[in-house]
Every structure is written in C-alpha cells, then in structure tokens.
Amino acid sequence: MSRQKLQDRLKMKKVEPSHGEQFNDLLRYVFQVTNHDLHTFGWENREIAKAKLPVLKQADVLGWFDGDKLISQLAVYPFQVNIFGEIYDMGGLTGVGTYPEYANLGLMSQLMRTALANMRERQQSISYLYPYSIPFYRRKGWEIISDKISFEVKDTQLPKLKTVAGNVERLSIDHPDIRDVYRRFALNRHGAMLRSELAWEEHLRWDLDDLTVAVYYDDNQQPQGYLLYWIAEEVFHMKVMVYMHGEARAALWNFISAHFSMITRVKGHIYTTEPLAFLLEDSDIKETISPYYMARIVDIHRFVKQYPFLPQTTECQLTFTLHDPMLEWNQGKFTLKVDEQGRGQLMEGGGNPEAAFDIQTLTTMLMGYKRPAYLAQVGRFQAQRATIELLEKLIERKIPYFADYF
Structure with a gap:
C-alpha cells in the first residue's frame, strides 16, 4: 500500500477512556516498559490501566487511528505553574508516541499543532514537557528551562548535626501536612508546579512501595519541610527535599545524618541552581548537572x-x-x-x-x-x-x- 493511501485512511480524534488499553500498550511499546520493570515497581497491567484512567478522563488526549487501532498519541494535562509569582495555566505534554510502522508521516506534528491550538483555547499560554529527545522538541518550539542535579555523598561526608528548635517525624505519604508544605513552597518558588490531585498522582505514580516521608515541625509544631526517601542496600535515596527556610533544611539533613550506622552513601536529586557541595563541610562530592524540563510559550x-x-x-x-x-x-x-x-x-x-x-x-x-x-x-x-x-x-x-x- 502506498504511503498516501495509508495516510488517507488515518483519522485524528480524541482518545477516550474506552481506549485505555490501547493507550497503555502504545506507551509501554514506545518507552519500552517491560514486565520486569512493572514487577520491580509492584505494578501489574491492570493496575497501570486503572491508574491511567484519570489521565484519559481529565487530560486532553489526542490520537491517530487506523480503523479502530490507536497508532499515534499525545496527552495534555491541565496544570498550573508559578512564574515569578504569577500563576499560569500550563499544558503539560506527555504520553507522546507513534508506532514505528507509522513513522515519518507527519502524524505527531499534526497532533502537536492541534494540541497547542487547544491549549490556546483553554488559555494555557505555556507548555511544559520532559524531553526524551531535546533536538526533536527544540524543532517544535520547546526549550530547556530547568536542570536536575544528581549527587552522591559518602557517609563520612554527611554534615555534622546542627541545633534546631523543632523535630522531625516520619509520616505516611498521604499525610496532609506534606501537601501543605509543598503548596506554600510552590507559591513562593518560581517555575514550580502547583499540584492538583492529578499532579500529585503523577508525582508519586512510579515510586517504590517503601517510600517514606520525614516532616520537619518547628517549635510551634508547624510543618516547614519534608523529605521523600527510601533505603536500599545501604544507600539512602533522596527523591526530593522541600523546605521553607534554612532551619528546616538543616533539620532534614540532621535526620539523614542520623542514619550514619545504616548507610554507606546518600544519593539523590535537587532541582535548584545551588549545588549541594557548597553547603557541606566536605564539599568533595560527586554532582552531575543535566537538563531536565523544557517549555514553550503557546x-x-x-x-x-x-x-x-x-x-x-x-x-x-x-x-x-x-x-x-x-x-x-x-x-x-x-x-x-x-x-x-x-x-x-x-x-x-x-x-x-x-x-x-x-x-x-x-x-x-x-x-x-x-x-x-x-x-x-x-x-x-x-x-x-x-x-x-x-x-x-x-x-x-x-x-x-x-x-x-x-
């Protein structure tokens, strides 16, 4: 069959919840998520489909169909971000993928143009995405706007304990104080996402079951910072640390240092331009800076x-x-x-x-x-x-x- 005839029979339309299994299968194929990966994170196929159902209900999901078969897709989440203190409606682009046998037909470009036009109608004047190919998204108008710093600290390099007025408590991951801290943090941090329920679900979707939360409370018992982490094979893994001020940061590092006898290293990520090394007494640590998210004005x-x-x-x-x-x-x-x-x-x-x-x-x-x-x-x-x-x-x-x- 000629490529022109193939293109003529394809139809673009909205991807509905009834297409959930196909949506899921295309994501797994494009991003090469294997059954081993799913078992590692404690997920099963039915659980992924169930977890992604809110995406199909709440997001703008567009796709190309060959008959009844979904062969190319993207999704746009309705999110909000803080840009220099102003709250912007943001279209979060994700789930981008096309089966290889339908590549080079211009399908994704047409999906993106339609998705961007829809963002404009919804007054989402900016779009964010995680780039699996920076050159590809640059050609479409997105550009790097944030970095991620990955670090590794030996147990002997952990900071010495500092005196703080409050205390740290370990809590369940769904404790409301965590969301309260993050909300206040995001309202005062340029670029940060203001997380809706859907955004929180995405933030925690692929985390291990043994993810733990430590929250710092000041001397007035007000939550001022938290740490998401897990420990495996004598390594303390920091997913993210959020704090409202220096005292909360010091208290959370006190908590990490208290694991000295249990761990050999601390590994994690920070999302700021301030490298961790400068804040440590022994600054001879390993840090790697890599581009993280991209954005484009819609x-x-x-x-x-x-x-x-x-x-x-x-x-x-x-x-x-x-x-x-x-x-x-x-x-x-x-x-x-x-x-x-x-x-x-x-x-x-x-x-x-x-x-x-x-x-x-x-x-x-x-x-x-x-x-x-x-x-x-x-x-x-x-x-x-x-x-x-x-x-x-x-x-x-x-x-x-x-x-x-x-």
Missing part, C-alpha cells in the same frame, strides 16, 4: 499580558520579530510596552525591529533560565547593546525550580 499575547516584568522608572518599549516553527499567531513583528509598574502590553507591528527571536530563545529568556546577555553572546539572537541592557532590566533574576515528572 500564546505570546496572553503570556506577556500576565508576565510580571520588573518595575521601571519610565515606560519603555521594544520592537522585535518572532519566529515560531508551528504556531502562526506567534509569528511576525511585535512591539512590547512595559509601564512603570512592570505591566506588559504586546501589540502587533511597530517600527524597525531591535531584535529577532525564535520562540525557543524567548521562552528560556523570559523564564529566567538563561539571561539575555548570555543568549546574545552565544548567538541565539542579535541586538544592540542598549536593547540587551533593557531586557536585562526587565527580567527578574531567578532560575526555575521544577521537581515534578509527568
């Missing part, structure tokens, strides 16, 4: 309207051209005006452009992951020095924190 007009630029002494403006490889409404010449309070207004057209961006560069710059001066230096855009200095003054100096996975 609707430049809505994104800018909500974006909190830094306040200025006088109103300022910038005319630029923007290129988006997939979305026509993000294409063309725009003029940005920012008033003294930092409120931005974007208008189409303007005078001579002072800079030219692609959507990838503009996304990572406005998210604060890379500074304007750096991006200009490495050739991601060209502009006069005055324009670069203006962008530096407009964008707050904070790098996104993102510890979720979906």
Whole structure:
C-alpha cells in the first residue's frame, strides 16, 4: 500500500477512556516498559490501566487511528505553574508516541499543532514537557528551562548535626501536612508546579512501595519541610527535599545524618541552581548537572499580558520579530510596552525591529533560565547593546525550580 493511501485512511480524534488499553500498550511499546520493570515497581497491567484512567478522563488526549487501532498519541494535562509569582495555566505534554510502522508521516506534528491550538483555547499560554529527545522538541518550539542535579555523598561526608528548635517525624505519604508544605513552597518558588490531585498522582505514580516521608515541625509544631526517601542496600535515596527556610533544611539533613550506622552513601536529586557541595563541610562530592524540563510559550499575547516584568522608572518599549516553527499567531513583528509598574502590553507591528527571536530563545529568556546577555553572546539572537541592557532590566533574576515528572 502506498504511503498516501495509508495516510488517507488515518483519522485524528480524541482518545477516550474506552481506549485505555490501547493507550497503555502504545506507551509501554514506545518507552519500552517491560514486565520486569512493572514487577520491580509492584505494578501489574491492570493496575497501570486503572491508574491511567484519570489521565484519559481529565487530560486532553489526542490520537491517530487506523480503523479502530490507536497508532499515534499525545496527552495534555491541565496544570498550573508559578512564574515569578504569577500563576499560569500550563499544558503539560506527555504520553507522546507513534508506532514505528507509522513513522515519518507527519502524524505527531499534526497532533502537536492541534494540541497547542487547544491549549490556546483553554488559555494555557505555556507548555511544559520532559524531553526524551531535546533536538526533536527544540524543532517544535520547546526549550530547556530547568536542570536536575544528581549527587552522591559518602557517609563520612554527611554534615555534622546542627541545633534546631523543632523535630522531625516520619509520616505516611498521604499525610496532609506534606501537601501543605509543598503548596506554600510552590507559591513562593518560581517555575514550580502547583499540584492538583492529578499532579500529585503523577508525582508519586512510579515510586517504590517503601517510600517514606520525614516532616520537619518547628517549635510551634508547624510543618516547614519534608523529605521523600527510601533505603536500599545501604544507600539512602533522596527523591526530593522541600523546605521553607534554612532551619528546616538543616533539620532534614540532621535526620539523614542520623542514619550514619545504616548507610554507606546518600544519593539523590535537587532541582535548584545551588549545588549541594557548597553547603557541606566536605564539599568533595560527586554532582552531575543535566537538563531536565523544557517549555514553550503557546500564546505570546496572553503570556506577556500576565508576565510580571520588573518595575521601571519610565515606560519603555521594544520592537522585535518572532519566529515560531508551528504556531502562526506567534509569528511576525511585535512591539512590547512595559509601564512603570512592570505591566506588559504586546501589540502587533511597530517600527524597525531591535531584535529577532525564535520562540525557543524567548521562552528560556523570559523564564529566567538563561539571561539575555548570555543568549546574545552565544548567538541565539542579535541586538544592540542598549536593547540587551533593557531586557536585562526587565527580567527578574531567578532560575526555575521544577521537581515534578509527568
């Protein structure tokens, strides 16, 4: 059969809960999840299907069908993120996959265009995803906006105990104080996800059964931090540590150090630009930085309207051209005006452009992951020095924190 005839018989439509088994089978094939993997995490096929059912009910799941067979798919979660103190509706792209015999037909590009248009209609002006191929998603308009630092600390390098006013308690993973701490943390951390019930389910979906939670309570018995961890083969594995202040961080490291006689190493991940080594007395530890999540602006007009630029002494403006490889409404010449309070207004057209961006560069710059001066230096855009200095003054100096996975 010719490829044209094959394409003609394919239909794009919404993936419903009744397609749950096919949705699941395609995910397992594309990401090579084996039965051994499932048993390692204590999952069975029926449990995965049951766990993924909320995705098909709550997410926007699109697919290509060959007759009744689901052969290509993606899902968009309805999430929210904190961007410099403003809460944005975010489309979380996941479950992306196509069976190899249907590759190179442009199916995924069409699914993505439709999904992005749907995000725009839902006023989700930004999208996040975990990249299984950074070059592929860059070509579609996404760019890196966060890092993950993996570390390994020997038992002899654990920090010495510090005096704190409160105490640490081990609790069940569904204790409400954990969600209370994270909610307060996320509301004060640029880039972080504000977790709905669905987001919490995804955050914990693939964790081992013996995952434990330690919560720090201050001297007023208020929860101020928590640690998700497990211990296996004399290794203390830290999934994530969340804390509201330095005292909570010190208390949680006290708790880890209390396991000195039980472990030989501590391994884990942190999702901040502050390497752990500097905080330890013995800083000669192993740390590996790797890119983590990517993002792309879906609707430049809505994104800018909500974006909190830094306040200025006088109103300022910038005319630029923007290129988006997939979305026509993000294409063309725009003029940005920012008033003294930092409120931005974007208008189409303007005078001579002072800079030219692609959507990838503009996304990572406005998210604060890379500074304007750096991006200009490495050739991601060209502009006069005055324009670069203006962008530096407009964008707050904070790098996104993102510890979720979906």
